[in-house]
Amino acid sequence: MEKTLQELSEHVGGTVVGDPSVKISGVMGIDDAREGDITFISNDKYIRKIDQTKASAIIVSPKLRDTNIFLSQQTKRNLLVCNNPYLAFAKLIDLLIYKKPVYPEGVDPSARIDKTAVLGHQISVQPYVTIGKNARIGNRVVLHPCVYIGNGCIIGDDTIIYPNAVIYDETIIGKRVTIHSNTVIGSSGFGYAPDGQGYYKIPQIGSTIIEDDVDIGANTTINRAVMGETVIRKGTKIDSQVVISHNVEIGENSLIVSQVGIAGSAKIGRHVTLAGGSGVVGHVTVGDNVTVGGYSGVINDIPSNETYLGAPALPIRRMRKCYVIIEKLPEMRDLIKTLEKRIAQLEGRNETAQTK
Known part of the structure; x- marks a missing residue:
């Protein structure tokens, strides 16, 4: 054109x-x-x-x-x-430049679809897709080869799921969601109770909800809740190789960049950016309009409208001052040693003077 x-x-x-x-x-x-x-x-x-x-x-x-x-x-x-x-x-x-892909409409003969599943109109179910019991697939949904949709899942209209993605039982996915290859949604969270000798697995009986207009990159994992829900709110964009643990809630229109890890029960606000490699510990709250810099570690609650950096993450102005100090630590160490020697010399002279 x-x-x-x-x-x-x-x-x-x-x-x-x-x-x-x-x-x-x-x-x-x-x-x-x-x-x-x-x-x-x-x-x-x-x-x-x-x-x-x-x-x-x-x-x-x-x-x-x-x-x-x-x-x-x-x-x-x-x-x-x-x-x-x-x-x-x-x-x-x-x-x-961009040309919207045209997908073959209909259900490929190699797909395995349970007789209780409900399929929408104008869908594209490609080779070796599996759809479980009582699953509901919306209109114009595209399921690429080898996608697995578990029992009781709901997939909203115009959603596209790329090859080899796995959607575990009872997961709810909204409209216009894009899920890239090898992503896993609804798997069990990492929950174990020590029993004195080993670890007793805590059953993960909650659900996972992905709201409308969410994009999820390749090789990302979003765990189901222990009880209740793991929720990704509408408009959020999640990069590849991200791990989101059980009972996490991510607010609307947030950006979660590659290699981020969010531990269980963390609450992430609206319009939050978690830059690449950053981590959030469990049971903390990150407010709205927050930016967390790359490879930072969030270990405490963060108020809204702040930018944080470092590990542990601190307000960016404070952490920049810390970085300046870190760069000068070798010189500061030498200066402290010099001052310690001079103090020792002065104290020695004072002791000598007092004895006289």
């Missing part, structure tokens, strides 16, 4: 600086863009590449547009000015 820069501007709600009639047919990163492509800059460190990119147009924010380097380049570069360049970039990929 080919569009003019002006047409793209109207699609994303931006403003053209330069030639509005230039033709755009592709979307690429700034290093790989060629003539006919549009690229974007959302970070100051990429500004230096505007002289190198071969893109026919660049998406920038109003703030970046007003920097000296862009002001001096306006006669040479075509710009699409948007408040959110990254979002505009994503929308243009959708418009110009």
Whole structure:
């Protein structure tokens, strides 16, 4: 598909600086863009590449547009000015490049579907799918090869589940959910009671609920509750290789990045970002609009509207000061040793003076 820069501007709600009639047919990163492509800059460190990119147009924010380097380049570069360049970039990929997959409609003969299961309209049940007793599958659901849907599961309309994902019994999944390959939802939580010699497994008899418009990456595990519910609220996006334990609740529109671990009964608020590799201990509460930095460890409750960093996680301003001190620890150690020697010398002189 080919569009003019002006047409793209109207699609994303931006403003053209330069030639509005230039033709755009592709979307690429700034290093790989060629003539006919549009690229974007959302970070100051990429500004230096505007002289190198071969893109026919660049998406920038109003703030970046007003920097000296862009002001001096306006006669040479075509710009699409948007408040959110990254979002505009994503929308243009959708418009110009992305082709929605077309799935074979119907049930493959190799699928194993219990006679009590209820199937919606226009579904795609692909080879070797298993659907258990009393499961309910909504309209336009796509189940890729080797997906397992357990007894009593409910899968909402327009949900897509990719190959080899396993949905355990009694799991409820909402509408427009995407679950990627090898993800497991509804497995038993890690619960054991010591009995003096070993460990007695605590039955996990609760359920797992995934609300509407949730995306879940590959190789992620979401455990069922011991009792009650493990809940992922609507709009939340979960990356690959994440572990979410029993009775966790994650609020609406949160972002859980790769390799995050959330222990049992933690409560995560709305619009929370847990960056890659971070961890949350059990039975703590993370407030709304919180950001936890990568590889941080949350061991206490965090109030709303805060950014935390480090292990243990501290408010970011405080932790930055700690990092500065950590870098200076070797010099501080040497200084302390020097001061200790001088104090010892002074105390020795005082003792000598007193004896005289």
